[in-house]
Amino acid sequence: MNLSVNIAGVELKNPVMPASGTFGSGLEYSDFVHLGELGAVVTKGVSNVPWIGNDTPRIAETKSGMLNAVGLQNPGVDLFLERDIPYLKKYDTKIVVNVCGKTTEEYCEVVERLSDAPVDLLEINISCPNVKAGGIAFGQDPECAMAITQEVKKYAKQPIIMKLSPNVTDITEMAKAVEAGGADAVSLINTLTGMKIDVHRQKFVLANRTGGLSGPAIKPVAVRMVYQVFQAVDVPIIGMGGIASAEDALEFILAGATAVAVGTANFHNPAVMPEIIQGLVNYMKKYNISDIQDLIGVVE
C-alpha cells in the first residue's frame, strides 16, 4: 500500500502534516506525536525579525470552531534557524517552513536566509488576516499575489507553496495568479475572518477585534475551494480547514488535495494526526486501494 505523495518533487511518506501555527515547531507536540510518523512538520510563521504578536485575549471559541488573532508572534528567522531547524532535523520527516512578512522585502529576506538551510519546502503565508500592515493585501489581490510569488521565487532554493486566503470572491483567480507567478504548490485555506462580541460586557472578545475562524465549522468552505482550485490549476494542493478525522482528510483528497494539514483539531486531540494516518490506511484497506494518489480529485 502506498501512502506517499509528492509535492513539487518532495516526497512525503504520507499526506498528513500539521497546519502552520498550531504546532509550534514540533517540540511541544513531540510529547504526544512521534514527529517521524508525520508526512511533514510545518512550522509557525517566521519573519525576518522577532514579532511580538497581538494583545490578549488572542483566541475565542465559537460553535465547532475558534477564532485566533495570535498575530504571528515568532522569534524571527535567526533564532529559528539556530534552534528549531536543528531540532526538527533529528526526525525522519520533511520540514516545511511557513514564512510571513509585512512587505515583499521582508518575505524575500526570510526566504533568502532559509535558502541554504536544510528545509524541504517553504510555505508563504500571504493570507494571515491578523497583521495590520500589509500581509492580507497580498492574499486578496491577484496581481499582488502573483508579484510576490515572482519575487520570492528569485530568492528561494526550495519549492514554494503559496498559502491562500479564503476571504476572496474567487479563489481560482488567486490560485491561477500564484501559479502564473511560479508557485510550485498552493495550500488552502487559511482562516476566514470573523468576530465575536461579549454581549454582557458589550466588548469585542479578541483584543484585535477580528480573528481568523478555523476548525470543523469552516470545512465545507475549504473543501469547496480545494475542489475549485483543483479544477483551475495544475500545481499540487495542500488542503486544510477543519480536518479532524481520516474521513475529513479524505474529503479534501477526493476534492483534489495531494496532501492535507491539520490545525485546530490538534487542540482537541493532540494525537489526532497519527489517528488520521491510521484511518487513511484503514480506508484504503477497506476499499482495496493500493495507492493513495489514486484518490486525488476523483469525486464525482
Place this chain on the structure above:
Amino acid sequence: MNLSVNIAGVELKNPVMPASGTFGSGLEYSDFVHLGELGAVVTKGVSNVPWIGNDTPRIAETKSGMLNAVGLQNPGVDLFLERDIPYLKKYDTKIVVNVCGKTTEEYCEVVERLSDAPVDLLEINISCPNVKAGGIAFGQDPECAMAITQEVKKYAKQPIIMKLSPNVTDITEMAKAVEAGGADAVSLINTLTGMKIDVHRQKFVLANRTGGLSGPAIKPVAVRMVYQVFQAVDVPIIGMGGIASAEDALEFILAGATAVAVGTANFHNPAVMPEIIQGLVNYMKKYNISDIQDLIGVVE
C-alpha cells in the same frame, strides 16, 4: 421598554424576523409561532414564473451548520400574490418579500408585480449561490450590484433591502455599491458557498455539488461583516447568519444591525423566534436598557 425598530420608514414591533427561505411564507410555522409576535415575516424567494429548484439531495448537515441547494423552488409571483400575501395579511406583522431572478428584467418584473401589493419591504436576493444563470454575479460584483439596485428602484414602491453575499473579498465595497444605487437597507449575510463529499461513495453529497453554508458555524463571519458594513454605510442593516439565541441576536445588534433574521435555527427549534424576543426583553431588563435602539452598533 421599547423593542421596536425602524427599517427605511417601516416600523417593526421588534427586531426579529425569519431569514428568507427557512420559513416558507409563514403558513407551516404558524403551528409553532404566533406570526403576529414577529417583527416581520420574510418570505421564501419569489420569481416571475414558478421555479422547480434543484435535484435532491438538497441539504446536508455539517458541524454546527448545514448546506442547502434548494435552488429557489417557488410558485412564481402570481400564485404568491394570490395566496401567500392574503394569508400573511391576516396577521399583525410586517411583510417582507424576498425577490429572486436570473436577469435584471426578471427581478424588475417581480418587483413591479409586487409594487401595488400590501407588502411592506422588498428584499432583493442578489446573492443566492445556487442558481446557475446570473443570480450570484450580481452579488459578487459591485458595479452589477449597483446597477441592479438602480433598476429595481425604478419599479419599486416599497423600500428596498439588498441582500448581500458573504462570498466576496470586501463586503463594504458591496454595501457601498448598493447604497450608492439607492438601497434603503441591506441584509447580510446570505450563505457561504460550501461542499460536502461522501467519502464512502466518493460522490458529492448534494445533487448541485455546492450549497450554501448556514447556521452557527458561520456566525463569526456574519458578525464581522455586519460590523464592517455598519462602519461603511448609513442605511440600516438586517443581520443574520447563525442566530439561535437572544445572545446571538445581540451580537449582531451590538455590531450594528438594526434588526435580525433567524434561519437555520428554526429547523432546530421551531419556536426559537419568540424565545429570542423574550430573551431580548430579559437582557434589556437586566441591564436597564429602555430602548433597544440604544444597543445598535455600540460594541467597543
Place this chain on the structure above:
Amino acid sequence: MNEKREALVLSQGEIAKDIFDLWIKQPEIAGAARPGQFVMIYCEDNSRLLPRPISICEVNTAKGHLRLVYRIAGEGTKEFSKLVSADRIQVMGPLGNGFPLSAKKAILVGGGIGIPPMLELARQLEGEKQIVLGYRDELFLDKDLEKFGQVCIATEDGSTGTRGTVIDAIKEHHLDAEVIYACGPTPMLKALQKYAIVHNIECYLSMEERMACGIGACLACVCKSVGKDEHTNVHNKRVCKDGPVFEAREVEL
C-alpha cells in the same frame, strides 16, 4: 400550538446488529399518531442541528407510549443508541400524512429499516393482511408482525425464506391483494411501483428524503411528482408534508 416536546425514555434495546428498539413516553404525540407518520428526534450534541426523521413503529395511545425502531446510520442515530431508560429527549410530531387505512385485502411490504412503520399499520388495518419483509440477513420485528398476518420473508443471502427481493417473495408465494403498502429502499419501491401499475393494484409508498424543517417550509425534501404540488405549483411534492406516503402513480422514482 404544536411544538418540540420532551419525551421520557422508557427502554431501549438492540434487537439486531445496529438496530435499536426504543420506547418513549410522549402522550400528546402518541395520542395523535397514525401509521406511516413519523417523528423528528433532536440531537443533544450541539454540533448536530438537524432533527432526525424516524417512523412511528408502534403506539400505545392509552399509556402515551411510542415505539421507534432505527438503524445506526451516522452520528445522530449513534447518539440515540446510547439513550437509556429515564433519559429525556426532544421530539416533534407526529408529522406527515400516514397511510390511508381501509379494510381491503392488503400486502404490507417492508424492506430493511423500512419495516418499522409496517407494524403499527398491521395493527390498525382491519382487512386480510399478507406481510412481506425483506432483509439483508439478520431478521428483526418479524415476530411482532406474525401476530397480524402471514409473514413472507426474503433475504439477500437466502439465509431465511426466499433468496432475493420482496418481489421474488411475492411471486414465490403467489400473493395478491387490492392494496399494497410499502416502505423501504428506493430500488424496492421502484419495483413495487412497477408491479402495482402492471397488476393495476392500488399502492402506497412511503418515501425517504433528507429533511431540515420536517413541516413543509424549507423545500429540502421534495420528490418528483406527476401532479403539481399545491405549495409551489411545480412538480415537486414535499416528502415531509405532502408525504411521506404517496400513491405509486403520484411520484417519479
Place this chain on the structure above:
Amino acid sequence: MNEKREALVLSQGEIAKDIFDLWIKQPEIAGAARPGQFVMIYCEDNSRLLPRPISICEVNTAKGHLRLVYRIAGEGTKEFSKLVSADRIQVMGPLGNGFPLSAKKAILVGGGIGIPPMLELARQLEGEKQIVLGYRDELFLDKDLEKFGQVCIATEDGSTGTRGTVIDAIKEHHLDAEVIYACGPTPMLKALQKYAIVHNIECYLSMEERMACGIGACLACVCKSVGKDEHTNVHNKRVCKDGPVFEAREVEL
C-alpha cells in the same frame, strides 16, 4: 508519551452556588501532579472544541484520585457540572510549572475561584502557613484549608471576616511572611504584586489566560513578561507552559 486520558468520575457535588467539587480517578495524572499545575478537561459536546483548564485542587497519589473545584462560567463548565459518578471524561495533564515549594513562612492567598489550587499547596508546604481567602459572599473550601493554618477571610459584602479585599485582610491581621503564593482575579494579583514589591517579599502569582493547546505550541495564552521568553524571544511568556505560576517581578499585569 503524554496523551489525552480517560478519567473516571468518582463523585461530584455543588459546594456553593455554581461551585462544583469533582473527584476523578486518573492515576497517571495524579501520580505526576504538583500544586499549582492544572489539567485540561475536554467537552463531550462536539460543538465545543477547546479544552478547559482547571487547577488541581487536591491529589491523592496513592489512590490515583484528583480533586477539581470549579465555577460554572459558561457552556463547558455547565456540561461538566452534569457529570455524575461512573461517568467518563477526557483529561490531559498535569500541565504548567506549579508553585515552587519551600519551607519559608508563607502567606497563601486565594481569591474566588482562585482558591482551589491553594489547597494542595497548603497540604504540601512545610513551613508556617497563613491562609487568606477572598470571596464575594458565599464561602467554600475554607473548612478544608483550616486544617493547614490560620485562615483569614475577606468578603466583598462583609458577611464573613474582613469587609473588602484580601489585602485588607492581610493588613487587618498584620500578616507577614517570607513568601506569598497567590491565585485569583487580576486586580487581586496586581495588588499583591505591588504589595510584594513594596514589602520586598518573594511572591508567586498564578495567572489565567484563554488557552487552546495548553502545552505551549499555539501562543494563545501569553502574558507580558519582563524578560524575553525562551520560546519566541519576545516579552511574552506562555501561561500554559512557562506558567501558570510566575514570580511577581517577572510579569506585567
